[in-house]
Structures are given as structure tokens and as C-alpha cells.
Amino acid sequence: MSATAPPAATPQKTEDERLLHTSPLRRLLGRPELGSVVGAVAVFIFFSVVADSFLQTSSFSTVLYAASTLGIMAVPVALLMIGGEFDLSAGVLVTTSALVSSMVSYQLTANVWVGVTVSLLATLAVGVFNGVLLTRTKLPSFIITLGTFLMLTGLNLGFTKLISGTVSTKSIADMDGFESAKALFASQLTIGDVSLKVTILWWFALVALATWILLRTRFGNWIFAVGGNAPAARAVGVPVVRTKIGLYMGVGFCAWVSGQHLLFSFDVVQSGEGVGNELTYIIAAVIGGCLITGGYGSAIGSAVGAFIFGMTSKGIVYAEWNPDWFKFFLGAMLLLATLLNAWVRKRAEATK
Amino acid sequence: MTTTAVSAPLVELTDVSKYYGNIRALEGVSLAVDAGQITCVLGDNGAGKSTLIKIIAGLHQHDAGAFRIEGEDTRLANPREALDRGIATVYQDLAVVPLMPVWRNFFLGSEPTKGAGPFKRLDVATMRETTRAELLRMGIDLRDVDQPIGTLSGGERQCVAIARAVYFGAKVLVLDEPTAALGVKQSGVVLKYVAAARDAGLGVVLITHNPHHAYLVGDRFVLLKRGAMTASHTKDSVSLDELTRQMAGGSELDDLRHELER
Ligand SMILES: Nc1ncnc2c1ncn2[C@@H]1O[C@H](COP(=O)(O)OP(=O)(O)O)[C@@H](O)[C@H]1O
Numbered sequence: 293m294s295a296t297a298p299p300a301a302t303p304q305k306t307e308d309e310r311l312l313h314t315s316p317l318r319r320l321l322g323r324p325e326l327g328s329v330v331g332a333v334a335v336f337i338f339f340s341v342v343a344d345s346f347l348q349t350s351s352f353s354t355v356l357y358a359a360s361t362l363g364i365m366a367v368p369v370a371l372l373m374i375g376g377e378f379d380l381s382a383g384v385l386v387t388t389s390a391l392v393s394s395m396v397s398y399q400l401t402a403n404v405w406v407g408v409t410v411s412l413l414a415t416l417a418v419g420v421f422n423g424v425l426l427t428r429t430k431l432p433s434f435i436i437t438l439g440t441f442l443m444l445t446g447l448n449l450g451f452t453k454l455i456s457g458t459v460s461t462k463s464i465a466d467m468d469g470f471e472s473a474k475a476l477f478a479s480q481l482t483i484g485d486v487s488l489k490v491t492i493l494w495w496f497a498l499v500a501l502a503t504w505i506l507l508r509t510r511f512g513n514w515i516f517a518v519g520g521n522a523p524a525a526r527a528v529g530v531p532v533v534r535t536k537i538g539l540y541m542g543v544g545f546c547a548w549v550s551g552q553h554l555l556f557s558f559d560v561v562q563s564g565e566g567v568g569n570e571l572t573y574i575i576a577a578v579i580g581g582c583l584i585t586g587g588y589g590s591a592i593g594s595a596v597g598a599f600i601f602g603m604t605s606k607g608i609v610y611a612e613w614n615p616d617w618f619k620f621f622l623g624a625m626l627l628l629a630t631l632l633n634a635w636v637r638k639r640a641e642a643t644k
Numbered sequence: 645m646t647t648t649a650v651s652a653p654l655v656e657l658t659d660v661s662k663y664y665g666n667i668r669a670l671e672g673v674s675l676a677v678d679a680g681q682i683t684c685v686l687g688d689n690g691a692g693k694s695t696l697i698k699i700i701a702g703l704h705q706h707d708a709g710a711f712r713i714e715g716e717d718t719r720l721a722n723p724r725e726a727l728d729r730g731i732a733t734v735y736q737d738l739a740v741v742p743l744m745p746v747w748r749n750f751f752l753g754s755e756p757t758k759g760a761g762p763f764k765r766l767d768v769a770t771m772r773e774t775t776r777a778e779l780l781r782m783g784i785d786l787r788d789v790d791q792p793i794g795t796l797s798g799g800e801r802q803c804v805a806i807a808r809a810v811y812f813g814a815k816v817l818v819l820d821e822p823t824a825a826l827g828v829k830q831s832g833v834v835l836k837y838v839a840a841a842r843d844a845g846l847g848v849v850l851i852t853h854n855p856h857h858a859y860l861v862g863d864r865f866v867l868l869k870r871g872a873m874t875a876s877h878t879k880d881s882v883s884l885d886e887l888t889r890q891m892a893g894g895s896e897l898d899d900l901r902h903e904l905e906r
């Protein structure tokens with residue numbers, strides 16, 4: 293047991309010294325998001341050099357906006373991944389959220405806040421459905437949420453055509469409450485000469501909240517535990533089922549925020565949107581250092597992943613390249629970040 | 645088995661059986677644990693030792709027989725219930741989350757909090773300090789309670805699990821082969837903590853396939869073989885040689901000796 297302890301007569305003293313020596317560097321190397329931060333700096337420098345307009349403040353707010361719309365969803369997806377599960381229905385759930393809100397308000401000719409509320413209940417219900425089905429059947433979340441993904445995709449298209457006769461919803465811009473809902477979900481804030489979308493605030497707030505939950509609450513401890521070793525977590529009394537259902541409800545909540553942003557910034561919603569976005573969220577989480585097998589990762593990492601995504605997608609435009617190259621960059625980034633993360637983690641463990 | 649205690653044993657199993665589908669994992673096993681005593685369960689691989697303790701720990705339910713906690717007939721629904729009734733189990737597979745820091749593992753499932761409402765948060769300082777102090781009491785001088793528990797040695801991990809069970813005020817401590825994967829010195833350390841837990845008044849169920857370890861600390865011995873109980877002894881009714889002989893198969897061992905003799 294004392295194999296690692298020094299044989300010194302004053303163990304307390306030597307130990308403290310040893311801690312001071314190794315700790316700061318190892319702490320830094322041990323952070324899950326380190327790899328992605330290095331990647332973000334590299335991408336930033338790269339586009340600063342190749343695209344002249346990239347460093348302007350207006351470009352920066354555009355990049356942040358692109359990052360925030362993705363980042364809002366990357367947060368709960370990262371938490372879910374730390375908890376050891378996937379959600380392939382997250383992308384279309386955002387569209388479902390917008391559609392439900394719009395159609396409920398339009399059909400009832402009610403205040404749009406009615407639609408907004410019903411939409412929240414609907415997305416949370418989908419989260420509960422995913423979570424309960426997963427924990428009851430013990431099937432892989434990949435299969436369960438692939439099922440919900442397909443079902444929601446079908447429902448989105450089917451219901452929209454059934455109700456409005458076209459593939460998109462009707463305008464609700466003249467209805468009561470539209471302005472106040474728009475202020476909450478899709479407004480523009482001007483600070484000095486920079487104008488920022490409100491989604492950026494939502495994004496930062498969600499990242500802060502998720503970080504708090506992960507690192508400073510019991511629920512956060514349980515998220516790491518159910519992802520790292522679910523049977524062990526159950527054996528010491530962690531409510532594994534409740535934790536997983538809670539994580540899926542988190543995805544539902546953020547899909548609601550994201551969907552309301554879509555609705556109130558564009559007024560009409562295309563029912564076929566959202567397919568494929570679920571993978572983007574997962575990519576952001578993985579670039580941010582989440583272990584695909586669960587039990588390791590951070591919310592801040594997912595934000596850095598989303599930021600890399602925003603810089604790349606807009607940077608290519610500012611560099612006046614063909615946007616077709618974007619996917620190639622994203623793929624390369626994913627591979628590099630994953631390799632870097634794996635390497636960093638090994639180094640961090642080797643120093644111990 | 646002679647029960648001299650006036651009060652009911654902390655944990656008592658009578659004629660307990662357990663089936664996994666058509667596999668008979670346990671058949672008619674009885675055992676009792678008193679406060680301040682160590683009951684050892686001995687048996688070869690596959691004898692049903694882990695199955696037995698999983699019933700006590702609330703991971704499985706028995707199919708026949710009686711399971712009493714302090715005299716009260718019980719059927720535990722899950723491990724949480726067992727913990728709440730004062731039964732702490734240290735599993736063979738250790739039940740730790742390897743990537744999580746030692747201090748988070750130590751308190752997993754029973755985290756202390758401070759503050760109220762939305763500001764209710766983990767009492768991180770207390771968690772760190774307690775972990776360090778409790779492990780130090782067991783003689784484990786960790787460099788850093790923040791290191792992932794997966795980077796500790798097997799013996800250290802075992803001691804963390806025991807320290808944890810003792811700290812949370814268990815009345816019964818159940819250990820599944822705590823010395824199986826350890827060297828001689830580390831086994832000694834673990835056995836010392838088992839004895840320390842007994843001296844602190846806990847009832848201990850120690851599972852092992854090493855009769856030497858069992859005889860060092862045990863007060864009662866239950867022998868399992870292919871799911872059935874073949875013998876039950878108190879310490880003064882059996883010698884180490886006899887225990888070893890029975891454990892190794894008794895007459896089978898004599899046969900083996902004859903076969904191997906030249
Ligand atoms: N979950 C299970 N399903 C089916 N059979 C099992 C299960 N767990 C254990 N067994 C069987 O029950 C018997 C006893 O196993 P176990 O209690 O783990 O033995 P031990 O711990 O004494 O080595 C073995 O034959 C094993 O294969």
C-alpha cells in the first residue's frame with residue numbers, strides 16, 4: 293500500500309511538496325477539453341491567416357452565432373454521452389419542437405406562449421419516452437433513438453402536410469405574444485458596436501449550468517458514474533434509471549430552446565429540417581473530449597467543439613472557398629481531436 | 645451451528661436456494677452473522693459464493709428459504725435498500741468507477757451536500773478531506789485523492805472500498821474474495837482491516853477460497869460446494885488442517901494423493 297509513499301520520517305511534508313511539483317501540469321493535461329482548446333487555437337490562427345475578414349468583430353459575432361445554435365444542443369448531448377448513451381433523435385426533435393409550437397398556436401389561434409408551453413411538454417415527453425424505453429428494454433440507445441429519430445422524422449412531415457397542406461408551417465408573426473417570445477428566443481443584442489444573437493447567451497448559460505451540474509452536484513457525480521460503470525453505480529445505490537431519464541429530458545429541454553429559436557427567428561418552419569444535425573452535436577461533444585464509451589468529458593469541451601465548428605463553417609466562407617470543403621475539414625478535425633484527446637489522456641495517466 | 649447469542653443474529657440465512665433459470669446456483673444454504681464476529685464462506689470457483697453474497701447485498705433475491713435481518717424476514721429489492729438497512733458490500737469486481745477520482749468514488753451514491761434549493765451542492769472540501777483522512781487511517785497515503793481510482797493498485801482499491809463501508813456506518817460488512825488478487829503482504833493488510841472492522845463491532849461475512857486466510861480471522865466457517873452447503877463449523881470445533889482438507893475436497897484429496905503417489 294505504501295509502495296508509492298516515500299519512506300521519509302515526515303511523510304506529510306514530503307507529500308505536500310510532491311503534490312506542488314506534479315499537480316498543476318497534470319491537472320491541466322488531465323482536463324478533458326485540453327485537446328479541443330489546442331485545436332480551437334490552431335483553427336483560429338489558420339483562418340486568421342487565410343481569410344482577411346475573419347478577424348473583424350462582425351465576423352466574430354457571426355461565428356459565435358453559428359457556434360451557439362449548435363452549441364445549445366451539444367451541451368445536453370455531451371452530458372448524455374458522459375452518461376454512456378447517445379441520442380440520434382436530437383436533431384429532428386429540434387424541428388418537432390418548432391413545429392409543435394407553431395401549429396398549436398396557429399390551430400388554436402391562441403397566444404404563441406400556449407404553443408411554446410405545449411412544445412416544452414412535448415419535447416420533455418420525447419426525452420422521457422427515450423429514457424424509459426432504454427432503461428426498461430436495456431437495448432442499446434443507438435437502436436432506441438434510431439427508432440425515435442425515424443418516427444419523429446415521419447411525424448414531422450406527415451402532420452405538417454396533414455394540417456397545413458404543405459411542407460412548411462403558416463406564419464404566426466401577427467399573433468399575440470410573438471414579439472415577447474421572439475425577444476426571449478431570437479432577439480439581437482447590441483453591445484458597443486457588436487451585435488450578438490440572444491442564442492449566444494442561452495448557450496453560455498447552458499454551458500455554465502451543465503458545468504455546475506457535472507462538477508458540483510450529486511446528479512453530476514451520478515452522470516459520470518452511470519457512464520463509467522453502471523453496475524458499480526447501481527451497487528452503491530446510485531439511481532441509474534432516474535439519472536438516464538433525466539439526461540434524455542435535458543436533451544428534450546435544449547431541443548425546445550433550439551426549436552423555439554428556429555421558429556421565432558424565421559417565423560415559418562420547414563418540416564424536413566434537422567435530419568443529420570444529431571451527428572453534428574455528437575461530433576462537437578467528441579471533439580470537446582467526451583469519451584464515446586462514456587464516463588469522461590465536459591460541457592466546456594462541447595462548447596469548444598461547437599466553437600471550432602462555427603469557426604470552420606464561417607471561416608471557409610470568409611476565405612471565399614467553396615463551402616463543399618467544410619465537411620472535409622470537419623472530418624479531419626474530428627479525427628485529429630480524437631487522436632489528440634486519446635494521446636493527452638494516456639500522457640496524463642502515465643504521469644501518475 | 646450453535647447459537648448462544650440471546651438476540652437474533654444481524655443477518656441470518658436459513659435453507660436459502662437460488663436458481664438462475666435452470667441452473668441451481670445455491671441449494672439449502674444456512675449462515676448467521678453476529679455483531680463483532682467474522683463468518684467465513686469457503687468454496688471453490690463456481691461454488692456459489694458470489695451468488696450467496698449478492699442475495700445479502702440486494703442484487704438478487706432468493707428463491708427459497710428465509711433471509712432475516714435482525715430477526716426480521718426480509719427480501720431486499722435493490723442494493724440501496726441493503727445499504728439503508730446497514731449492509732455494505734465490497735464486491736469481487738470492486739464496484740468502483742475507474743475513471744472517477746478517488747474522492748468521488750468514496751462518496752458515490754451517498755454524497756454530502758451543503759447549501760439549499762438551487763444552490764445545493766457537493767461539499768467538495770469535506771469529501772476530499774474525509775477521503776484522505778479515512779484512507780490515511782487505513783495506512784493508505786495517497787499522493788492525490790484526485791487521481792482516478794483505476795490508477796490505484798488492487799489492494800489500495802480494496803482498502804478504499806472497505807474504508808468506505810466502515811465510514812458509512814455499516815452494521816454488516818460483506819467482502820467477496822478481497823484477497824484473491826493480492827500479494828501476501830497486501831492480503832495481510834486487507835485482513836488487518838477486516839479484523840479492525842470486527843473490533844469496531846461490525847458483523848463481517850468474508851468470502852474466500854483460501855482456508856489459511858479464513859482461519860486467521862474467522863469465528864465461523866461455512867463450506868460451499870457446487871451450490872450446496874457441505875459443512876458449517878465454529879472456530880473451536882475445527883482445526884486449520886481439517887478445514888483445509890474439507891475445503892480441498894476431503895476424501896477426494898485422499899484419492900488424489902493415492903493417484904499421485906509413486
Ligand atoms: N447471472 C447468472 N446467470 C446464470 N448463471 C450464473 C449467474 N451467476 C452465476 N451463475 C452460475 O452460478 C454458479 C455459482 O457462481 P458464483 O456464485 O459466481 O460462484 P463463486 O463466486 O463461488 O465462484 C456458477 O456455476 C455460475 O456459472
Ligand SMILES: [Mg+2]
Nearest residue numbers: 693694736820
Ligand atoms: Mg465469486
